[in-house]
Amino acid sequence: MDKQIQKNLTKWLKEQSKLAKRWLMLTIGLGFLSGLLLVGQAALLANILHELIMEHTDKSELINQFIGLIVVVAFRAACSWGREITGYRCGEQIRLHIRQLILDRLHNLGPAYIKGKPAGVWASLVLEQVEEMQDFFARYLPQMSIAVLVPVIILVTVFPLNWAAGLIFLITAPLVPIFMALVGLGAADANRRNFKALQRLSGHFYDRLQGLSTLRLFNRAEAEAENLHAASTVLRKRTMEVLRLAFLSSAVLEFFSAISVAIVAVYFGFAFIGELNFGHYGIPISLFTGLFILVLAPEFYQPLRDLGTFYHAKAQAIGAAESIVEFLNAEADEMTTGDTNLPSPETIELHATDLEVLSPEGKILAGPLSFSIHSQEQVALVGPSGAGKTSLLNALLGFLPYRGSLKINGIELNELDHSQWRQAISWVGQNPLLVHGTIHDNITLGNPLATEQHIAQVAKQAYASEFIDRLEKGYQHRVGDRSGGLSVGQAQRLAVARAMLQNGSFWLLDEPTASLDANSEKLVLDSLAQAVKGQTTLMVSHRLDQLSAIDRVLVLDNGKLVQNGHFDQISHEGLLADMLAHTDKRDLDA
Structure with a gap:
């Protein structure tokens, strides 16, 4: 993918995040608070161990510190829980907005444009691709701020205690995002190819499913099954490519984080045995200082590692956004x-x-x-x-x-x-479309407030009551998608009754009557002749x-x-x- 296109897509995604700024700020705020509590937790833990090991303090004298440690851990857990909730709400609000943008655009373009592509493509666009943006807004965007704030908190805490350890943190910290970016360069392209393959497979599968009876009649079922297998193989390869990049990214980040923590541990190990004598401002390094900084060391890199883990969410969102933005910006004359x-x-x-x-x-x-x-x-x-x-x-x-x-x-x-x-307008087409629901729901589609007497009247005028009365549940009989469970003639009579109930001028x-048998055609024509009398x-x-x-x-x-x-x-x-x-x-x- 072109870098400029990728940059524009990232900008578009960030612009959408402004719609949920309140939830986003709450998520970042809870992450910042969790970072402050982390410092307190490390200080309490290091002090308890220092008192027990070096000062030989009685455990009963440290009860308040133990209670404080439990309270801090509980508050950190509450912050993590809160981050998950607010992050989800942030992503949910933006996803609803993006999905509404797509639906509004489809509404403006109209059915003539929609029919130009398979239904599976639209389903993939509105459902899967919008859903794939959740982690970008819920996790990646907040983590970008947290990955800066929490390390700064730790650096501000560590430098006054030991400048050498702070310097190690400062020098090694950029390694994580640098290698994260290097590994993730191809992630957006991989996700884009994956979504394209998913769109093709969705559209292909849905269309073949609709025409399954025709395929079997012409003995093409096995050939189409092979085509579906080929398309699914392409999707599998694309998906594995994305997963390979995600696992590689995680492995690289874990490696450099482990190396950085190990350098800090080696420094304090040699400092304690007297081999290294710098970084402590002239005050001997205590067990508290060593434990405090060593407890914070992995936590210093954790936000950066989390950012790397969520980096694939960014690549995923960019890959999904390409088709969405392309559709929203498509050149088409709208009504x-x-x-x-x-x-x-x-x-x-x-x-x-x-x-x-x-x-x-x-x-x-x-x-x-x-x-x-x-x-x-x-x-x-x-x-x-x-x-x-x-x-x-x-x-x-x-x-x-x-x-x-x-x-x-x-x-x-x-x-x-x-x-x-x-x-x-009262409209009746050649292919009556009944929605999933009851016969009552389908007749009242254009006039939900109609009375039962009026519904029965139009059903009788459209000769639909002839078969409705024979059904066990009558007007509450369930109709499947695309008129499932009814003949074409019965569905057309319901369509006529629906048009009559709307009572358009x-x-x-x-x-x-294009798809009807002679008897159904006569009934539909008779009902229409009465309905259109005196109407344009x-x-x-x-x-x-x-x-x-x-x-x-x-x-x-x-x-x-x-x-x-x-x-x-x-x-x-x-x-x-x-x-x-x-x-x-x-x-x-x-």
């Missing part, structure tokens, strides 16, 4: 939303002038288009596959950016409050034989509006005539 209220929401009228529908990356998907849909008018939108029908619907829903003019009741869509605009129908309606349809009852037909081809008029007027020429002829020929062949 701008205003705060203007929709005038007269009980009736809807649309006017498009030179409308160009754009992809999130700015590519023209359809247009320029100019058309109008008048209040209470029922309009059909037809065209061959890839003509731009879905793109136009996504623009109307506010999920794709556009150029030109698209006015709803005289107000530009970009200026409208999109949440209010969508409340005015603009009905948007995207081939609502735009329906994408593949059933050209049913268009004669529609007020007007819009025909799209290659993103352009090629025909516009009543079915009887335009069905004898142009693209619509060709589509009808093709449909008739296909029916004859069948």
Whole structure:
């Protein structure tokens, strides 16, 4: 990874930490207090041993010091416990903020952008990669300050007693962070490669899991299993690379810390036997001084060792942050939303002038288009596959950016409050999506405050009550993800009931009967015919034989509006005539 990129990512991570400054300062403060208590603990322990060994003091006379030692140890334990709590809260608050940034960005970009990548990639981004930042905020950032404060406390305490020992501490201390940095240079790259491998595997696995039935039908299950095995092997190698660097870093830090403590111990050993006679300001080195400094010696390096241990958390966070920052800064045209209220929401009228529908990356998907849909008018939108029908619907829903003019009741869509605009839309798609929950939950998705009487009424109108009443738990029957446990026809009838309950003044129908059998299709069409009566309606349809009852037909081809008029007027020429002829020929062949 480029050093400048790594520096920018580190800066971005530290900027996020400002959101939990209170928890961060509490964590650092508890670490500082623990350092002060450490000095007191070492002093009490050294004094007790000095009194017992050198002064032959009776143990009963040292009871107060023993009690003091126990109290100090208990307070240090409480500080450690407090650090864990405050550190976790710090990381939690920042993770929630980062996750919200991602979700807000996904919300602004809309489903058209989200569908451009496998669901597993988004799951990895929102879940695993955000979670991997916890230790950076909870442990590494506080430890950076503690690794400076605690050694300074110890140096200030040791230098007045023995300048030689203080000098050893001062000279050897930089060795730990220097070698930590040298070993950790490749850690961020290793973590970045690990996250990329995890994203690929997550997306690959989730997509194959969704299409498992298709893979088995085409006898591709074993081949895809081999591909998954290859992807998991790459992830395993990347993970082991990260662990190898983490263990190497820890081993190096332990080695240099042990060497530094050993130098201090050797100095005092030779000083006690009279071989070294410096560092003591002219006062003979006592057992208290030697024990006090030797007890503090490993503790002097411990914060630096802990920082080295948590250094892999920094590398992990940088590796995770790369994809997150890249996504947050991705160049994409977002649908701008205003705060203007929709005038007269009980009736809807649309006017498009030179409308160009754009992809999130700015590519023209359809247009320029100019058309109008008048209040209470029922309009059909037809065209061959890839003509731009879905793109136009996504623009109307506010999920794709556009150029030109698209006015709803005289107000530009970009200026409208999109949440209010969508409340005015009753939408039924060709692939009904039911969420995990009960049938009641799914019907009331767009109107949670609806009464039971109203719910039963729309279920009856959508012919959904026919099968709901036969279920053992009725409206409390559990529905799995992606309509699990129900047929496509049953799920579509629930989707129609849901749209009816929302009672929007603009009905948007995207081939609502495309996947249904003849009986389900008739029931859904009958219920929709009653629901859209007197409402502004735009329906994408593949059933050209049913268009004669529609007020007007819009025909799209290659993103352009090629025909516009009543079915009887335009069905004898142009693209619509060709589509009808093709449909008739296909029916004859069948």
